[in-house]
Amino acid sequence: MELDIHKSSNFKGYTALLGENTNPENRGDLHEGFDIGWEDPTGASRADDGAMTGQNVWPRNMSGFKAAVLEYYHSAIQLGQSLFPLFALALDLPETFFDDKTTKPAAIMRLLYYPSQTGPIDNRLQGIGAHTDYECFTILWQQDDIQALQVLNANGKWVNAVPIPGTLVVNLGDQFARWTNDVFKSTVHRAINRSGVERYSIPLFFGTDYDVKLEALPSCVSDDYPAQYEVVTAGEYVKSRLEATYAHSKTEH
């Protein structure tokens, strides 16, 4: 397929059922997806995204699709930009701390489709296996009335993230875990659609600019609690996680 995500240098485009495997213990994720990244409203391309440089791909002959998707994308980006100062304040940092690290929105958005799973339960076949997201935080729209998303609580118990009409779910991701040396913990989550009907969701993963180094904040490091993570750029980090997620299905395309 022309738009297959494996053909894109920066993981944009279409993911088939089982094309992704977020939890390596599983057999592949039972969803289809379509991924986009930043696209300037003027159509100008961006060449300074390091490891994640590249264009979106769009289906031809689908009138209105691109405009509708980008309209939501740019609104979700605006919401995300307004959340960074809140996270900064929660970390006792100046509220502008992330401003110069988020000048070029580094955000991937996915349109996800989950068929309903019927028949015998195979615990290694889930809509999306247990994982943490790769960026700072995720803004997730999920369809009303269909229970599928679960989060792992501090006691190691899966709890339903029940869709609440008119609300979005915000999950912490691994870039924030790295910035904060695990003071902010990434939310482990998964989705299993046994509702009997198909389900759609739209996560937007918002990280710091792809050329910014993910370096533990001084306030989150001490002699007793040294930095846990190797320093890499946000772009290198996201790309390495995406490569791992799609590695198993790479040769099929």
Ligand SMILES: O=C(O)CCC(=O)C(=O)O
């Ligand atoms: O569909 C959902 O509710 C979750 C999607 C998700 O976790 C992801 O794409 O990373």
Ligand SMILES: [Fe+2]
């Ligand atoms: Fe996720």
